[in-house]
Amino acid sequence: MADAPILVTGGAGFIGSNLVDALLARGYAVRVLDNLSTGKRENLPQSPRVELIVGDVADAGCVRRAVQGCRAVVHLAAVASVQASVDDPFGTHQSNLIGTLNLCEAMRESGVKRVLFASSAAVYGNNGEGHAIDEDTPKAPLTPYAADKLASEHYLDFYRRQHGLEPVVFRFFNIFGPRQDPSSPYSGVISIFTERAQKGLPIAVFGDGEQTRDFLYVADLVEVLVQALESPEAVEGAVNVGLNQATSLNQLLAAIGDVLGGLPEVSYQAARPGDIRHSRANNARLVQRYRLPEPPTGMRQGLAKLLGL
Ligand code: NAD
Ligand code: UD1
Known part of the structure; x- marks a missing residue:
């Protein structure tokens, strides 16, 4: 074995x-x-x-x-x-x-x-x-x-x-992180936003951008x-x-803009059907059973690694 x-x-x-x-x-x-x-x-x-x-x-x-x-x-x-x-x-x-x-x-x-x-x-x-x-x-x-x-x-x-x-x-x-494929509209939001921001292509936010996610x-x-x-x-x-940290899409865009030194045009479109509004993990069980890296990778640090900066 x-x-x-x-x-x-x-x-x-x-x-x-x-x-x-x-x-x-x-x-x-x-x-x-x-x-x-x-x-x-x-x-x-x-x-x-x-x-x-x-x-x-x-x-x-x-x-x-x-x-x-x-x-x-x-x-x-x-x-x-x-x-x-x-x-x-x-x-x-x-x-x-x-x-x-x-x-x-x-x-x-x-x-x-x-x-x-x-x-x-x-x-x-x-x-x-x-x-x-x-x-x-x-x-x-x-x-x-x-x-x-x-x-x-x-x-x-x-x-x-x-x-x-x-x-x-x-x-x-x-x-989120390296090898999350940005090539389809079905891809994860960070891979899409970072790729489009790097290429200077317009970014579409579905909804008002105030929905939140707990990104790891x-x-x-x-x-x-x-x-x-x-x-x-x-x-x-x-x-x-998860990290028990809520980041809205608008905050995510601001972080990407900071890391890259600017953002392309951002438009707001209809929210996706079935889209969840707020999602943040109580991770007490996770940290009781497993060791997360201390400290875990923060959003800006993760974005910088993903963007190779
Ligand atoms: P991904 O699309 O990169 O990975 C999924 C992999 O499964 C791909 O390599 C794909 O080719 C393969 N696959 C799909 N259908 C298959 C099939 N019928 N037979 C064999 N292979 C098949 O996505 P990911 O983000 O790496 O997701 C991995 C898993 O984690 C998925 O089960 C997903 O639902 C789950 N998950 C992902 C996230 C996230 O934020 N990325 C969050 C929660 C759960
Ligand atoms: C993601 C994962 C899913 C996982 C779930 C757990 C992917 C593709 N999806 O779903 O596997 O089970 O987290 O929480 O990895 N959005 C835009 N513009 C875009 C793309 C997305 O505004 O171009 C918005 C979506 O409408 C949504 C948010 O960004 O409000 C996140 O979308 P997405 O990355 O697809 O993730 P989830 O639907 O949360």
Whole structure:
């Protein structure tokens, strides 16, 4: 088992490829299962300790082969865009729920126990108005994306109780950093705003820009994921992953403007349907169970790193 790889589904994507780098640096072998829908081959280093399987988590046979012989799994493969799920609920569901179920079955069959799951702050819907969201905040999925993430959590919990799987569920808030692909309107807001600002292209804000998010730099997230893989125990109960810091899009734009020394034209357009207004993590459980870098990467520092400054 010493050389058994860690399977990272979605490992050619933004968070996945940053995790792969960290795992390689710690001496692990890594297997990636990715359909390259938003991920890229170039995100993965050339290394004899990295194996890429190009395939779909919605394909049960493919998932079974990928899980075989692994020591643990990090399940990141999904359509990451909330808006994409609004536009294509059925297509999203294949990746975001059927993919999780295929993985649970494959793990049950092969006896692989530990799985980290990338759930989302989206499961809380708009229940974060005016306060930090703890894990017991009522769930209110507003979009197909959020419904699939919450349902995936329930399936993982069923396989924990029934079949001894060791799921560790993280509800990521908004992650940013290098390799977050800015090329689609479905991309994460910081990747879009920073790329457009660098190129001097106009920026569109959906809504009044006063909506808030709790942004975490990807390297800090990856530290937590590695600890969860290495921990002897998989403690039950989902864990919010954020900094308990709200940044509005208008504040984000101001920070980007400061770091770059100016901003292109900014226009305000209709808000997206199902868009969450305020999202900030109560991260007490996170800091109790895991060590975040001290201090965590701040917004301006993270932007400067992302922009290579
Ligand atoms: P990403 O789009 O860069 O990564 C997703 C990866 O999964 C890509 O490489 C893509 O090609 C792959 N993929 C998608 N559908 C697949 C399928 N059916 N079969 C195989 N591979 C598939 O996005 P990311 O930001 O790195 O997101 C990673 C995970 O974290 C996702 O599950 C996302 O929902 C979750 N998440 C992200 C954030 C964030 O702020 N970025 C926050 C909460 C949760
Ligand atoms: C993001 C993640 C999602 C995750 C969730 C957890 C992505 C693509 N989405 O969703 O996977 O589960 O956080 O909190 O990584 N916006 C603009 N202009 C743009 C793009 C976006 O104004 O060009 C706005 C959106 O309307 C939204 C905010 O920026 O109000 C953030 O959008 P986005 O980065 O897509 O993130 P979430 O929807 O929060």
